[in-house]
Structures are given as structure tokens and as C-alpha cells.
Amino acid sequence: xxxSSQRLRIAIQKSGRLSKDSQKLLKSCGVKFNVxxxxxxxxxxxxxxxxxxxxxxxxxxxVMDGVVDLGIIGENVLEEEQIERExxxxxxxxxxxxxxxxxxxRLSLAVPNEFxxxxxxxxxxxxxxxxxxxxLRRYMQSKGIVYKDCMLKGSVEVAPRAGLADxxxxxxxxxxxxxxxGLYETEVxxxxxxxxxxxxxxxxxxxxxxxxxxxxxVNGVIRARESKYILLHAPTDTLNExxxxxxxxxxxxxxxxxxxxxxxxxxxxxxxxxxxxxxxxLTKLGASSILVMPIEKMMG
Ligand code: ATP
Ligand code: MG
Numbered sequence: 296x297x298x299s300s301q302r303l304r305i306a307i308q309k310s311g312r313l314s315k316d317s318q319k320l321l322k323s324c325g326v327k328f329n330v331x332x333x334x335x336x337x338x339x340x341x342x343x344x345x346x347x348x349x350x351x352x353x354x355x356x357x358v359m360d361g362v363v364d365l366g367i368i369g370e371n372v373l374e375e376e377q378i379e380r381e382x383x384x385x386x387x388x389x390x391x392x393x394x395x396x397x398x399x400x401r402l403s404l405a406v407p408n409e410f411x412x413x414x415x416x417x418x419x420x421x422x423x424x425x426x427x428x429x430x431l432r433r434y435m436q437s438k439g440i441v442y443k444d445c446m447l448k449g450s451v452e453v454a455p456r457a458g459l460a461d462x463x464x465x466x467x468x469x470x471x472x473x474x475x476x477g478l479y480e481t482e483v484x485x486x487x488x489x490x491x492x493x494x495x496x497x498x499x500x501x502x503x504x505x506x507x508x509x510x511x512x513v514n515g516v517i518r519a520r521e522s523k524y525i526l527l528h529a530p531t532d533t534l535n536e537x538x539x540x541x542x543x544x545x546x547x548x549x550x551x552x553x554x555x556x557x558x559x560x561x562x563x564x565x566x567x568x569x570x571x572x573x574x575x576x577l578t579k580l581g582a583s584s585i586l587v588m589p590i591e592k593m594m595g
Contacts, residue, residue: 302343303505304363309335309348313489316397317367321346324512343505352376358389361496365506369398371427371466371487378429388495392510396517398489399468402427405478406462407455412481418442418462424454425464427485434484452476511594519593523565526588528558530581537580542567564590 307317318330327341330348337346347363354366355376373389380387404423406412415438422443425431435442445460452472454460464484467473473480491513493506525544529537538547543566550560569587577585 301502302338302345303365303502303509304345304347306347306349306354306357306363306366306368308351308354308367311351313351313367313369313398314348316395316489320367320395320397320513320516323516324509326509355389355492356380358492358494359385359387361494364494364496364498364502365392365509366492367395367489368492369400369487370394370490371400371402371430371485373490373492374485374487375427375429378433382429390493390495392491392493392506393513395489395491395513396520398487400466400487401468401483402430402464402485402487403467403480404462404464404482404484405452405467405473405480408477408479410462415440415482421461422459423462423464424451424460426451427464430485431464452478515593519590521566522590522593523568524588524590525561525563525565525569525586527561527577527582527585528552529561530558532557533580533582534559534561537561537577537582538563540573540576540580541565541569542573 305321307321308314321328325341326339326344328337328339328344328346330337330346335348337348339345347357349357351368351372354368355373357363358366359376359380377387377389404415404418406418411417415435418435419440420442422445423431424445424447426446426448428444428446431444445454447454447459451463451465453476454463455478456476463478466487467480470480491510498506525541527537534549538544538561541547541563544563547561547563550562552558552560574585574587
């Protein structure tokens with residue numbers, strides 16, 4: 296029985312937009328492994344974890360069937376598979392442990408530049424090319440619009456020009472691909488990020504403890520990536536105004552400066568990056584020696 300394997304199995308995308316970030320995240324969590332491009336499985340050296348490197352489309356199903364314990368996958372692919380399975384009466388249960396900080400994209404409707412688009416009703420009766428027939432159907436049903444499907448696994452953006460469809464429903468991040476194909480985005484139907492999911496199959500205590508440990512490290516890694524360590528010198532009379540400008544740094548450390556009683560040093564962890572505009576505001580309040588530093592790890 297596969298799910299009784301002693302080692303934790305994590306499915307990640309073999310090669311594509313999510314693979315680098317997925318591997319980097321696990322490495323930042325202290326999982327040591329080397330990927331051999333030819334091999335499906337990578338064994339971690341320092342923890343009982345195996346990585347399964349597969350097509351992203353396969354990841355939701357592997358988790359829902361309990362073949363693997365965890366998966367890192369785009370919410371778009373996950374949701375599409377869930378609707379598909381539910382419509383077929385197949386098992387579609389899983390737990391989303393958390394959203395991650397990469398893989399941002401949106402599933403959008405787009406039509407040729409010359410199309411006279413008013414609202415989604417303009418698509419009534421038309422043919423739409425997509426790789427996400429279930430997400431598209433759910434959206435169009437919610438709007439009460441009848442349309443025709445044109446299922447394409449790839450090259451969706453060329454379908455209108457090729458005369459295969461009147462419009463498309465495809466993933467967009469910058470919109471450059473749409474523009475290059477003479478299309479424009481009309482409506483966002485689903486916003487997506489990568490996420491980490493767990494199978495609903497009950498785990499042994501040891502495996503669940505390992506999952507909890509990985510998740511807590513993922514939380515720490517993402518929190519650290521979003522945070523900055525800030526050091527600066529501030530006049531005591533504008534101290535409160537200066538602290539108020541540091542995002543999410545309510546309780547900074549305030550230290551005396553040698554031979555200067557009018558100024559103090561502030562050390563703070565900010566929950567966001569500090570942008571140039573804020574740094575300029577800080578200097579206007581008399582702050583100096585401002586340093587913004589990345590944080591590598593966070594816990595507690
Ligand atoms: P595979 O060979 O694993 O099936 P794929 O070609 O289906 O790969 P990729 O293009 O690598 O998939 O995209 C994987 C995921 O990355 C998407 O499902 C989506 O969640 C996310 N993503 C982020 N930005 C984009 C984008 N601009 N276009 C497409 N996907 C994006
Ligand atoms: Mg795919």
C-alpha cells in the first residue's frame with residue numbers, strides 16, 4: 296500500500312513555471328536533495344522525504360488519490376481538476392495547507408482586437424478555446440451565458456486567428472502573449488497562486504509531525520521573504536512619527552547612540568519591503584544611516 300510508505304512523498308512540477316520556485320522553497324525549508332533530470336524521484340538525504348517530479352496536471356489527482364502526501368500546484372489546475380472529478384463522482388478531497396508566494400497568474404477571457412465586446416453577454420453562442428473547460432463552464436453558468444467549447448491543451452492563443460474559435464479563456468500574467476496574438480483581455484474569471492496541498496488520507500503520527508514541521512518552516516520562509524530588517528538613526532523628537540512609517544514594526548528596539556543624546560538607533564523588523572518613497576519620507580523626518588536588509592529565516 297503506497298500511502299503507508301514511511302517516507303513523505305511530495306509531488307512537484309518536473310519542469311515548467313513552478314518547478315524552480317517549488318524546489319527553492321523546499322531547499323529553504325532545509326530539505327536537502329539533488330535532482331537528476333532523467334529521474335522521476337529525488338530522495339532527500341537528510342529527512343524521510345521523496346520528491347516526485349511530474350507534469351503539473353497530474354499533481355492534484357495524485358494528492359486526491361492519496362498516491363502522494365503533499366503537492367505544490369497552481370490553484371488554477373487544482374480547481375479545474377476538482378470540478379472535473381466532482382462532475383464525474385470521483386474522489387476530489389484534499390486540504391489546502393496554504394497559498395504560496397509564487398505562480399501568480401489569472402485565467403481570463405480574451406477576444407480579438409476588432410471584436411466589439413460589451414460584457415460577457417457578447418460571447419453568447421460563440422466558440423471559446425480553452426484548456427480549462429470546467430472553470431470556464433462554472434463561470435459562464437454563473438452568468439447564464441451559453442457558449443461552445445473548443446478544448447485545446449496548448450496554443451490556445453492562436454485559436455481565433457486560426458479560425459478555430461471566436462475568443463479564448465487562457466492564463467495571463469503580463470498580457471504580452473495576448474498582445475502578440477492580437478487579442479485583448481476582457482474579464483478575469485479566476486485568480487491563481489501556487490499552493491501546497493495535503494491528501495485527505497489519514498497519516499501516521501510520525502508523518503503528520505513531519506508535514507507540520509515542513510508547513511511551519513514554509514510559513515517561516517515566506518514570512519522572512521516578505522519582511523525586512525531595518526536599521527536607522529532617528530532624532531528623539533520625531534521617533535514616533537518615524538516608527539509609524541515602518542510597515543508592521545510596532546515594537547522596534549530603540550538604542551542609545553554614543554555621545555549623542557538627541558538621536559537614537561532604531562532596529563525593526565518590517566512586515567513589508569521599505570520603498571524609496573518611504574525612505575525619502577524618513578529622511579525628511581531627520582532619519583539617517585537607513586539600512587534595509589533581507590531576512591533569511593524567521594520563527595516564533
Ligand atoms: P507541464 O508540462 O508540467 O504540464 P504546463 O505547460 O502545463 O507544464 P506551465 O506553463 O509550466 O504549465 O505553468 C504551470 C503553472 O504556472 C500554471 O498552471 C499556473 O499556475 C502558473 N503560471 C504562472 N504564470 C503563468 C503564465 N503567465 N502562464 C501560464 N501559467 C502561469
Ligand atoms: Mg500542465
